[in-house]
Amino acid sequence: MRNRPGNEELLQTLAARLSDTTLSALFPDYRAEAVRAALIGLAEEQKKRSADAVQPSNSFPALETEPPPERHRTPGTCRLYTDGASRGNPGRAGAGIVLLDDSDRELTTRAVYLGTCTNNVAEYRALLIGLQAARDEGCCRVEIFMDSELIVRQLQGRYQVKSAALKPLFTEVRQLLRSFEGWKVHHVPRAQNRRADELANQGIDNHRQLQGA
Structure with a gap:
């Protein structure tokens, strides 16, 4: 049996697969690219919260805007x-x-x-x-x-x-x-x-x- 997808995976899938037309229909007061960016941002926040829950307090935070060169990057x-x-x-x-x-x-x-x-x-x-x-x-x-x-x-x-x-x-x-x-x-x-x-x-x-x- 497959594990249930996490919130981060669900948000990333929605951001990647929902068309601009669908996003505009769901959120008529917002631009489609703004909604997509918000979903991606929520996914990143979920990823950071998950990382903070399992990593020691001295670990590097998740990437957000302009990371220093020495910050750890995800393999691949x-x-x-x-x-x-x-x-x-x-x-x-x-x-x-x-x-x-x-x-x-x-x-x-x-x-x-x-x-x-x-x-x-x-x-x-x-x-x-x-x-x-x-x-x-x-x-x-x-x-x-x-x-x-x-x-x-x-x-x-x-x-x-x-x-x-x-x-x-x-x-x-x-x-x-x-x-x-x-x-x-x-x-x-x-x-x-x-x-x-x-x-x-x-x-x-x-x-x-x-x-x-």
Whole structure:
């Protein structure tokens, strides 16, 4: 006989599997992404309460916003750093990603030229490239680090996605995120995302060198 699923598992399943249409019908006064973010938040709170009940008082707390590098990570969780750069906004743009496993081993890096777009579009496209790389590498869970507060808050359901150019990218990112067993996203200072930033600019520079411009 299978064990009864815990509250955390139930909340995560609801967040992952209920469609935006269903969430909007159940909670007509709230945006679907806000309801989904609330379910994920409740699942995290339940996980923390469960951990506190069995762990000694000097153990590390559960991840919430911007964890220090030394904090313990769940085995099987890949860490993804992404950045988008646009020179001109809009202008020549590039994407950079760094994907690490739970032992800080580098799985892959990418420096991609994106053509002409705005900085926010570049940020979303860099995230899509990174999430696809995480799927290709077999990551079951992914923890995302970005220095774009706008994109992070939109993914967390704190900000609405009002830009027509960003809405389809946001939808595509949410669909990709549902293919993982779990995910988290954190806003970090640019200094902590330097490697991805360098790769994003490298994507632009490499293209300029090829074009002789």
